Amino acid sequence: MSQLIEQITTGVIEGNIQGVSELVQKALDEGLEPEAILQSGLIIGMNEVGRRFKVAQMYIPEVLRSAKTMHAGQEFLRPLIAGGKAGRVGKIVIGTVQGDLHDIGKNLVGMMCEGAGFEVIDLGFDLAPEKFTEAIKAHQPDLVGMSALLTTTMRVMGHTLKAIEEAGLRDKVKVMVGGAPVDAEFADRIGADGYGHNAVSGAELARKLVNAA
Amino acid sequence: MIPETNHPTPLAVVACQVMQPALVPLIAESLMASTVFLDYGLHRSPDLMQPRLQEVLGRIRTPSRVLLGYGLCGNGLHGLQAGEHTLIVPKVDDCIAILLGSRRTYRQQFHAQPGTYYLSAGWLEAGSHPLGEYREYAEAYGQADADWIMDAQYRHYKRLVFIAYSREELERYRPQALQVARYCQRWDMRYEEVIGSDRYFRRMIAILKQPQTGDDGFVVVPPGGRIRKAQFTE
Numbered sequence: 001m002s003q004l005i006e007q008i009t010t011g012v013i014e015g016n017i018q019g020v021s022e023l024v025q026k027a028l029d030e031g032l033e034p035e036a037i038l039q040s041g042l043i044i045g046m047n048e049v050g051r052r053f054k055v056a057q058m059y060i061p062e063v064l065r066s067a068k069t070m071h072a073g074q075e076f077l078r079p080l081i082a083g084g085k086a087g088r089v090g091k092i093v094i095g096t097v098q099g100d101l102h103d104i105g106k107n108l109v110g111m112m113c114e115g116a117g118f119e120v121i122d123l124g125f126d127l128a129p130e131k132f133t134e135a136i137k138a139h140q141p142d143l144v145g146m147s148a149l150l151t152t153t154m155r156v157m158g159h160t161l162k163a164i165e166e167a168g169l170r171d172k173v174k175v176m177v178g179g180a181p182v183d184a185e186f187a188d189r190i191g192a193d194g195y196g197h198n199a200v201s202g203a204e205l206a207r208k209l210v211n212a213a
Numbered sequence: 214m215i216p217e218t219n220h221p222t223p224l225a226v227v228a229c230q231v232m233q234p235a236l237v238p239l240i241a242e243s244l245m246a247s248t249v250f251l252d253y254g255l256h257r258s259p260d261l262m263q264p265r266l267q268e269v270l271g272r273i274r275t276p277s278r279v280l281l282g283y284g285l286c287g288n289g290l291h292g293l294q295a296g297e298h299t300l301i302v303p304k305v306d307d308c309i310a311i312l313l314g315s316r317r318t319y320r321q322q323f324h325a326q327p328g329t330y331y332l333s334a335g336w337l338e339a340g341s342h343p344l345g346e347y348r349e350y351a352e353a354y355g356q357a358d359a360d361w362i363m364d365a366q367y368r369h370y371k372r373l374v375f376i377a378y379s380r381e382e383l384e385r386y387r388p389q390a391l392q393v394a395r396y397c398q399r400w401d402m403r404y405e406e407v408i409g410s411d412r413y414f415r416r417m418i419a420i421l422k423q424p425q426t427g428d429d430g431f432v433v434v435p436p437g438g439r440i441r442k443a444q445f446t447e
Binding site: 054055060099102103151180 | 257260362365369445446
C-alpha cells in the first residue's frame, strides 16, 4: 500500500504527468484515503522538488513538469477530499507584485495552499498595491501572499504592505511573502508575518498563520 | 585601452561570461592573465554563485584588488567573503543596468515596460535566450512539452530588447537577435533595439585601477569584509 504512495511521490518528482492519475486511481482502489494520497504522496513529492530546485539539482522545466503532475493528481482527488469544499482552513489572496510578471512560483503556492485546505483567490501578476487592498476589502481573506522574482521588484512588497496599513486593513489579515530573492530577514524588515522559502513551506506557513497547523 | 602600470596592489577580474565581449577590449593585456570569466549559467541558481565565486577568489594567491563583473544577481553575491582581497562590485541588481550603461537607464526602461526580456551579444553568444531554451527543452522533453514549458515562463512578456554597444555590434548580432524575436512572436512580444553604453564597463576598469576615485556606483568591500545584499540598496 505505502509502495503506491511512494510511486506517486516519485511520479511527482520525475514529472510523470500521464502516469500519476493512474497511480492515484490504483491507490484509491486499494482503499487509501484521498487526503493521505494528497499529503503523503503528492505534496511530499513537491516538497522534494522544492529542495532539489534550491540546490540546482532540478531546474524550472522539471519543476514545471512536476507541478503539472501534482496538479493532475490534485484535480483527480479534489471531488473526493474529505470535508468537501475548499476553504475549510481559511481563505488566502495571492498575487505577484507590481512590475513583476513572473507567476510560476506564485501559482505553485496557490496550488499547495489549496492542497493545504485553503480557498485560494489568485489576483494574477504585476499588481499595483491598491489591487491587494481592494481584494482584501472584497474577499475578506485570512491571509495575503505576495510574490516577486526579482530583487528590483521585491521592494514593492514593502510598498504594498504600507498601502495595506494605510487602508486600515493590516490587522484584518496576515501577510506572507516569498520568491527567489526573498528571505526571513527581508520579511521581518518590511513587517510581513512570515516568509516561505518554497511553495510547500509557504503552504505550511499559511496553516500556521491561521492556527491550523 | 587603459594602460596597466605602477599598481602596487595586484589586480584581478572575476566576471560573468556575459560581460566578456564588452570587457575584454577594455582590459589591458597584462591584466588578462589574472582575468577569469565564469559560466553564465550561474545566474539560474543564485544559491550556487557565492560558493563558486568564493572558490575562485580562494585561488587568487596574492592579496589583490578584485573587480567582480556581477550585480547582486538575485542575491547570488550575498555573503561573499573578501578574505585577503578588496572586492569591487557594480552596485546594480543585475547585468542589465551595466549593459545599458547606468541604473537610471535601466529604471527608465523598466518603467517603460516591466515585461521586457533583454538580449545582449554575450547572452546571444551563450545561447541563453528563449529560443535557445526552447531548443534545449524540445530535445529533452519533445516539442509539445517544450511548448507549454516555454509558455509558462514567458507568456506575460511584452517586449524583447536587444542591447548593443555600437552600430557594428548591432549589425553583427542582428540576425541572431531577429531569430529570437521571431520565436518570441509566439507571445506577441515586440522587438526593439537599444544602443547601450560601455560607460559602466569603463567605470569598472577605472575604479579597479584607481579606487580612490570613490565612484558611488560600486560596492567596495575591504579585506576581512563580506558582501551584504543591503549594500546594493543603500
